[in-house]
Amino acid sequence: MRRNNPLFVDSTKFSGDGIRTLFELSGLVLYEGERVVARVTDKNGHEQIVPLHETERHIFVGSIYLKHQEEITYLFAVKSGEGVLFETALIQGRASYLIASEWKPLRPAVTHTTFKPKALNIEIEPLPEFEAQKKSLMNAVQAMESYFAEL
């Protein structure tokens, strides 16, 4: 978990005061019928689902009330109907005014149950089709290079 710099902690709020936390997810493209949510779990294991809405191009935001500086875990998930298509790794953090993340999905989608924040241990794996595409592209580039070298 990334530690908060005490310089940027609101001194007018006491730990546990209610604050509105804005979740901001950037770099996501949604297709028809898809929606994105943030799944936020507090330190007592209470989970909330926050629907996110596109406010700028590829930037999705949504907000909920949390307790100031309380330890939380969250992830972002793209859903279609009731099914989860993609989701990010679980992230640990502290509730503040804004939690900004970049869209980095895991594949396949992992099913999470309610958890305590300290019990997390999930590794990010690269998308298998990305590796395959990369390899195929590299082969094509090598083939072209040897072809032009012969010319």
Next chain:
Amino acid sequence: MHVTSVINQKGGVAKTTTSLNVASSWADKGRRILLIDLDPQSSATKAVFGDREFEHTVHDVLVNSVPPESAIVHSMNFGFDVLPSDILLSGVDIQISAHFGRESILKRKLETLRGRYDAILIDCSPSLGLLTVNALMASQDVIIPICPEYFSLKGIELILETLQNIRSGLGYRVDVKGVVITRYRDRKITREVIEEIRNLYGLKIFTNYIPDNISVEESHHQHLPVIRYQPRSKASKAYEALAEEIWQ
């Protein structure tokens, strides 16, 4: 009343020179301007007033409940008001660290000046501490002066990270008004760095670059803005044009 901070956590990028000359150009057009020197090194205060001592400074405003009106002094040479600094400001982080609302003391103090000025410029300290956070919390936007060289990119990254931390931790959004290119010399590496800033960070770069010109340094020694010291110099014209570009 628009409040803008002039900030760069990297030193020697002409922060104070930019603050002084932009504020002076604005004042020259009849605008009511206040310059707040929030740097314990007091470079802006010394450039304007020399070694003059003050009964009250911005330190008293932040720590001793002195109203800002009591500490503000007018400069005839520069045409604007100054909230001067002194070396005591270097200990202010410790003095206010336990205050309730320590990050927005300056913002609350400036409320009493509402309607008195058209614009307030804050010349920030190069270090990142409560002073700088107070400056940013009191500002609507920031101007980033840079000398286009390799390390200036790191400086910009630090500022953007600070602004993001203020947004997430303190719930306050400060915009980047633009980047000012100072000490400009037309060289390949300079042009490349400017292009990189534009492409990597998507920041607005003001089109009036400030050339590397000795008249700027000389004007400090005369306690004059460059637009009065050498009004025909390239730097003077560049600062006047830049000030108008920023004002718009």
